[in-house]
Amino acid sequence: MGSSARKKKEKKKDFQKTKLKVGKAKQKADNVTDTSFRSKSITVNQQSLTTTAPSSFSQFSHYVSLASSSKSDTQRKDALSYLTTQLSSQPVNASMPLPTAILLPKLIPLILDGSPAVRSQLLKFLRLLPPAEVGDRAEQSLLYTRAGMTHLSAPIRVDALALLEWLLEVAQEDIVTCPGGWVKTLKSFMSMMGWASSSGSTKWTSASRASFGKAGKAFPRQIIMLAKFLQAGLVEESSESLTSTSNGLFPLCDVEVHMIPARSNAFAHLNLFGSSRDEEGEMYIDREERQRVFATKFQPAVMEGLENVKKEAGEAGRAAAILSKALREGMVDYSGIDDTQ
Known part of the structure; x- marks a missing residue:
């Protein structure tokens, strides 16, 4: 009798509805993933571990390369703006970070750039070069x-x-x-x-x-x-x-x-x-x-x-x-x- 009553009680459990109390959170599933943690650091690939800052010459050369080869209009314009600021803030008798013989061949093709802001910034930069x-x-x-x-x-x-x-x-x-x-x-x-x-006997007009x-x-x-x-x-x-x-x-x-x-x-x-x-x-x-x-x-x-x-x-x-x-x-x-x- 005891065994039969226990089985009936367990069978009855399967059909009972669980009463939820107000304010009580729903029970989480067994396979839930906990995402409540926070990262304390961010890892960047190819992170520089040097303790010394790059020299002004290296920065100037980097921005010259960025202005002449970047595929973004904004990056080219910002790089030219940086170069213009660097030259305009130099003392009168200070030597240039890079000679004009290197700067002109790299930057003068930007006069054909499709961005008006890049061309305008280029003209401002060129006027700072030694005549x-x-x-x-x-x-x-x-x-x-x-x-x-x-x-x-x-x-x-x-x-x-x-x-x-x-x-x-x-x-x-x-x-x-x-x-x-x-x-x-x-x-x-x-x-x-x-x-x-028009020259010659062709009918092509100018x-x-x-x-x-x-x-x-x-x-x-x-x-x-x-x-x-x-x-x-x-x-x-x-x-x-x-x-x-x-x-x-x-x-x-x-x-x-x-x-x-x-x-x-x-x-x-x-x-x-x-x-x-x-x-x-x-x-x-x-x-x-x-x-x-x-x-x-x-x-x-x-x-x-x-x-x-x-x-x-x-x-x-x-x-x-x-x-x-x-x-x-x-x-x-x-x-x-x-x-x-």
């Missing part, structure tokens, strides 16, 4: 400047003109005399402004100004920059300083001609050991040579374009007057005789 060290890299700087001037994006063309303006401010002579600096840059201007004249989209607002800026470029290459520099030097050493004459050249690689235009150059890639050291090339290849197209622009009123017409003045000053003493035959 005396920019002239040696004029050829490479102009290579990316011309690519920006003929870019399909209108904002990139505008920023490329700002870069050219800075180059003319710090290295005017090197810009107009470096290999390809005169003819190739003028061709980029003609193509950008739609003044390129690109007009309308092919670049919203070029109307930037067109006066392009005319003014062309005037500045022509003034740098065609207008003769003032010779007051040379006259005073000659008078001070009287009876000696033309002393400046016999002095050591101030520019590096003064005989580069002879191209003694380099590869052969065509007319576009030639160095035009003399002002007379630049006048001759401009008169034979570009002046007719520029004059025709000026006549069309002068008919327009407003800012474009005022810019055309500046260009006309630069042409008069630069070609006033040109004889028109080609003595190269």
